[in-house]
Amino acid sequence: MDFSIREANLDDCKDIARMIMELAEYVKLAEHVKVTQKDLEQDGFSSNPLFHGIIAEVPEQHKTKEGHTKIGYALYFYAYSSWSGRAIYMEDLYVMPEYRGKGVGKALISKVAQLALAAGCHQLNFTVLDWNKPSMDFYLSQGCFNITATMGYHYMRCEGEALEHLAQL
Numbered sequence: 001m002d003f004s005i006r007e008a009n010l011d012d013c014k015d016i017a018r019m020i021m022e023l024a025e026y027v028k029l030a031e032h033v034k035v036t037q038k039d040l041e042q043d044g045f046s047s048n049p050l051f052h053g054i055i056a057e058v059p060e061q062h063k064t065k066e067g068h069t070k071i072g073y074a075l076y077f078y079a080y081s082s083w084s085g086r087a088i089y090m091e092d093l094y095v096m097p098e099y100r101g102k103g104v105g106k107a108l109i110s111k112v113a114q115l116a117l118a119a120g121c122h123q124l125n126f127t128v129l130d131w132n133k134p135s136m137d138f139y140l141s142q143g144c145f146n147i148t149a150t151m152g153y154h155y156m157r158c159e160g161e162a163l164e165h166l167a168q169l
Contacts, residue, residue, distance in 0.1 A: 001102045002062060005111050008053030008073065013040040015070040016053060023094040027129055044075075051077045054111050056095065056104045064096065071099045074108045078119060087123040088116040109142060127155055 008016065017037040024030040043050045056072030063069045072095035079087045090112050095104045109124075116124050124144075128135050136146075147153045158166055 090126040
């Protein structure tokens with residue numbers, strides 16, 4: 001199948017927002033999505049972006065029945081490991097269901113890995129829901145490993161009232 005991977009731009013925010021909701025629905029967490037198209041525009045395409053993105057796109061002749069040519073994306077940002085230095089964190093990798101199994105996801109993660117290496121990063125980090133066996137199998141087949149199982153790390157979060165309380169300490 002013919003597709004291309006390119007850097008996301010401001011005009012892609014509408015489609016990224018659409019695909020974020022599709023991903024959230026797939027993982028049964030749509031009620032947690034708070035980000036809007038406007039948030040994406042401000043946070044990813046300002047003079048000091050908080051994230052970066054890449055888009056998977058097909059030519060017009062392969063568009064979806066709804067007319068979409070943007071069929072996948074990855075969002076990432078640069079981070080730092082106190083043990084190994086520069087790192088990249090991939091927040092999302094998503095491919096629309098009808099385009100899965102055609103190399104799009106592999107091309108997206110490969111591009112994120114290329115960007116990581118070009119920036120001098122030593123790690124590509126991301127999370128996968130424990131029940132999402134197809135995604136886990138895909139990542140394992142690409143040479144990734146589960147740090148929860150091998151190193152015992154747990155990914156922690158503080159939000160809402162707890163975050164506000166923590167800030168007041």
